[in-house]
Amino acid sequence: MNEKSFQEYYPDELSYCYGCGRANEHGLHLKSYWDGEETVATFHPRPYHIAIPGYVYGGLIASIIDCHGTGTAAAGAYRAEGREMGTEPRLRFVTASLHVDYLRPTPLGVPLEIRGKVKEVKGRKVVVDATVSAEGNPCARGEVVAVQMPEHMMPKDVTT
Amino acid sequence: MNEKSFQEYYPDELSYCYGCGRANEHGLHLKSYWDGEETVATFHPRPYHIAIPGYVYGGLIASIIDCHGTGTAAAGAYRAEGREMGTEPRLRFVTASLHVDYLRPTPLGVPLEIRGKVKEVKGRKVVVDATVSAEGNPCARGEVVAVQMPEHMMPKDVTT
Numbered sequence: 337m338n339e340k341s342f343q344e345y346y347p348d349e350l351s352y353c354y355g356c357g358r359a360n361e362h363g364l365h366l367k368s369y370w371d372g373e374e375t376v377a378t379f380h381p382r383p384y385h386i387a388i389p390g391y392v393y394g395g396l397i398a399s400i401i402d403c404h405g406t407g408t409a410a411a412g413a414y415r416a417e418g419r420e421m422g423t424e425p426r427l428r429f430v431t432a433s434l435h436v437d438y439l440r441p442t443p444l445g446v447p448l449e450i451r452g453k454v455k456e457v458k459g460r461k462v463v464v465d466a467t468v469s470a471e472g473n474p475c476a477r478g479e480v481v482a483v484q485m486p487e488h489m490m491p492k493d494v495t496t
Numbered sequence: 497m498n499e500k501s502f503q504e505y506y507p508d509e510l511s512y513c514y515g516c517g518r519a520n521e522h523g524l525h526l527k528s529y530w531d532g533e534e535t536v537a538t539f540h541p542r543p544y545h546i547a548i549p550g551y552v553y554g555g556l557i558a559s560i561i562d563c564h565g566t567g568t569a570a571a572g573a574y575r576a577e578g579r580e581m582g583t584e585p586r587l588r589f590v591t592a593s594l595h596v597d598y599l600r601p602t603p604l605g606v607p608l609e610i611r612g613k614v615k616e617v618k619g620r621k622v623v624v625d626a627t628v629s630a631e632g633n634p635c636a637r638g639e640v641v642a643v644q645m646p647e648h649m650m651p652k653d654v655t656t
Binding site: 349350352353354355357360361362363382384385386387388389390391393394395396398399400402403428430431432433434435436437438441485489490491 | 509510512513514515517520521522523542544545546547548549550551553554555556558559560562563588590591592593594595596597598601645649650651
């Protein structure tokens with residue numbers, strides 16, 4: 337496993353994301369890594385990330401799939417170009433669509449493993465499959481369609 | 497518009513949800529209401545609910561669609577049975593699947609309006625369409641497939 341997460345390669349001005357930005361002090365700080373042909377992240381839900389007692393809130397699961405998906409998209413796009421992550425020009429992806437199937441209730445109180453797989457890289461679009469598991473049991477399956485961030489979304493100056 | 501939100505009819509032991517539970521002190525406290533044949537909720541993202549500077553984090557959008565969807569499912573199921581919300585037996589829905597299309601970047605700093613529509617009520621399943629708009633512009637469109645919470649998920653005692 338690579339020592340530096342995908343998100344640590346994001347430029348400073350694009351590192352405020354609530355789900356995975358290192359500069360968001362309130363955020364979830366998801367970190368994603370290569371593990372062979374797959375990508376992996378581990379997340380420890382907090383006690384208040386609850387749906388009904390004993391189970392994790394579905395919005396959190398959607399959120400970590402989303403961020404792991406866009407991270408995997410960036411890493412996969414660099415790999416498809418035969419470039420090291422973080423080299424210029426920088427690649428940063430946003431979500432065009434997100435689909436999550438909740439397979440079973442996700443237990444609260446154990447770490448969650450999110451695994452991603454690049455399904456397709458086509459022009460500015462990358463499709464990523466993801467699975468969220470608790471104690472080895474898949475609890476949710478997701479698909480993220482990510483697109484390279486349009487130039488006009490690039491922050492001119494950072495005010496947050 | 498009804499004065500009491502759907503979520504205020506949820507039983508106490510099912511009111512801990514991070515997205516919409518009144519008993520979750522860290523949560524988002526989404527509140528959904530009937531507005532004719534549609535349902536509506538308003539949410540004010542906090543400054544840290546950021547994706548990249550100026551825009552709302554996609555996981556938050558997924559989360560409010562999810563909670564507005566399950567709330568709309570419950571309200572729609574009561575209505576389909578010709579019952580007032582909160583009457584016995586209580587109906588509470590969980591998410592089977594969630595799909596979100598991000599139509600355009602959602603601006604941060606303005607309230608978001610989430611509108612829902614019951615598309616289908618079939619047995620224990622309710623399908624809800626939702627749209628998230630900012631200043632009248634639709635930014636995301638979602639579909640929630642909600643199912644009535646299985647009995648075995650019902651909390652025996654509340655420990656959180």
